[in-house]
Amino acid sequence: MIKNISFIFFFLINTAVFSQTQQNIIKNSGTESKPISEIDSIRFDVNLNKMEIVLNNGNIDDHNLPDINYINFSGELVGEIASLNCNEANINGTLYAGVPANDITLEIPYTGGNGGAFASQAVNSMGVTGLTAILDTGNFAEGDGTLNFTISGLPNNYGYANFEFFTGGQNCTLSVFINANTNDTVFCNGLPTEIIDVINPVTGKIWMDRNLGATQVATSSTDELSYGDLYQWGRGKDGHQCRNSNNTATISSIDQPGHSDFIVNNTTSPYDWRSPLNNNLWQGVNGINNPCPGGYRLPTVNEINSEIQSWSSADEVGAFTSILKLPASGGRSASNGSIDNVGSFGYYWSSSIIDYLSRGLRFYTYGADAPSFARAFGFSVRCIKDM
Known part of the structure; x- marks a missing residue:
């Protein structure tokens, strides 16, 4: 008759499970070892002449007690810290x-x-x-x-x-x-945009507190130091976004044009800086040409609309008095590169597309919405944290 005394074994296991990994049975004929993780229980007969090791797979290892000199447990101490x-x-x-x-x-x-x-x-x-x-x-x-x-x-x-x-x-x-690598990226004021987060308690979204290229948070809707740069939709930080960059009418056929000029297009529909157009630009935190710092991206049009709905009023005043303090930084013309409507309109790109156009935020004295624009326009970028 075999008497099950598994509880004795598990008491030993529980006191040593984090430090012992091997059971060693030392006999005159040699040592037999078994990983503790394979053992279900140990039991003895009533006369203590025989020991059985019951394995997790149901198999049983028999041992005659007179043949056993002693049993020990060995292994490496598994590390713990406070x-x-x-x-x-x-x-x-x-x-x-x-x-x-x-x-x-x-x-x-x-x-x-x-x-x-x-x-x-x-x-x-x-x-x-x-x-x-x-x-x-x-x-x-x-x-x-x-x-x-x-x-x-x-x-x-x-x-x-x-x-x-x-x-x-x-x-x-x-x-x-x-750190930003100034050898590969153009920063129009000589420094990367400082990264400080703000959270909209209504939408729960986390944003950078200033526009890309801005040197400070807006103190008014017409604060020039808060305007920042003007990006063509889908382009990287190659210098074209600087407000004083030169114009060129040469359309790019690749995602990185290889120069810092603002590409104007007043002749070829759909009035993009790139031909053929690429709808995969600026899509997500790892999107091609994402101009935002690591961990940030362009907002979607749905995220922009949610922000508008959280404002005190859907207009220029609501944009500035919101948690984002959006200034009316104007925009750059797709047809001739002129900078227009500074101090009266705010234009901000989203990552969302519709056909051959891209969606963006627009606000002014009498309203705010998110219509579609040709991608050769130069608009502000406010980055949202990817969550």
């Missing part, structure tokens, strides 16, 4: 958009280590993508210590690269700033 502190992390080196990470290391402190082992991991960045934080296999200290990561890859934009770390039973999120 806290992982991304807010105290230290990054060594500087990261730039479009430049491969080189000798960049990241130190994240932790507390309450148990001396156990942790596995290697590779954590990919979000927001600004293209980076990976790599941690090699090691052991936590007994007490407080630091995890050392190596960052590799090529950041696809400037802004914040977000990493979510999980180890030792703890987790934390770290945001690492990626």
Whole structure:
């Protein structure tokens, strides 16, 4: 008769499950080992002459007790920590958009280590993508210590690269700033647009607090320092968006024209700066030519309409008094490149398209709407955070 004393085994397992991975039966004939994860229970006969190890698959290993010298459990201590502190992390080196990470290391402190082992991991960045934080296999200290990561890859934009770390039973999120690469991108005032978030409590959407190219948040609807740049729909930060850029009538056949001129088109329908047109530009946070910082994108027309509905009034006053403080920054003509309606109209692109046109926000003294426009127009861009 076999007497089941599984509870004795599970008591042993529960006191050691985080530190022991192997059961070892030492006999005169040698050692027999079995991973604990494969064992369901252990039972003995009433006379304690025989031991049976019941496996999870239903099989049974028989052992005569007189043949057994002793049994022990072995394995590597699985690491645990009390806290992982991304807010105290230290990054060594500087990261730039479009430049491969080189000798960049990241130190994240932790507390309450148990001396156990942790596995290697590779954590990919979000927001600004293209980076990976790599941690090699090691052991936590007994007490407080630091995890050392190596960052590799090529950041696809400037802004914040977000990493979510999980180890030792703890987790934390770290945001690492990626600097703009002024060799590849034209900033009309010499500096990238500062990234400060505002949230609309009605829509729940998070936006940048100023237009791309603006040096400050609008203090009035006619604050020139808040106007920012004027982008043709779908183009990147190649310099054409600067208000003083030159005009050219040469239509581009590719997504990146390779120059900083504003492309006028007053002869060829559908009055785009590109032929053939490309509806895939500016689509989402990783969209082609997305001019927004990493983790941000152009809003959709539905998101723009939701903002209009949250204003105190659907007009120029409502635009400025909203949480976004949108100025009436005017627009640039698709036909001759002139800058018009500054201080009286606001034009802001969305990522949404309709046939060969693109949708955008328009507001003025008597109204606000989101009609369709030819893509060769130059309008403001206000970036929304991708969530």
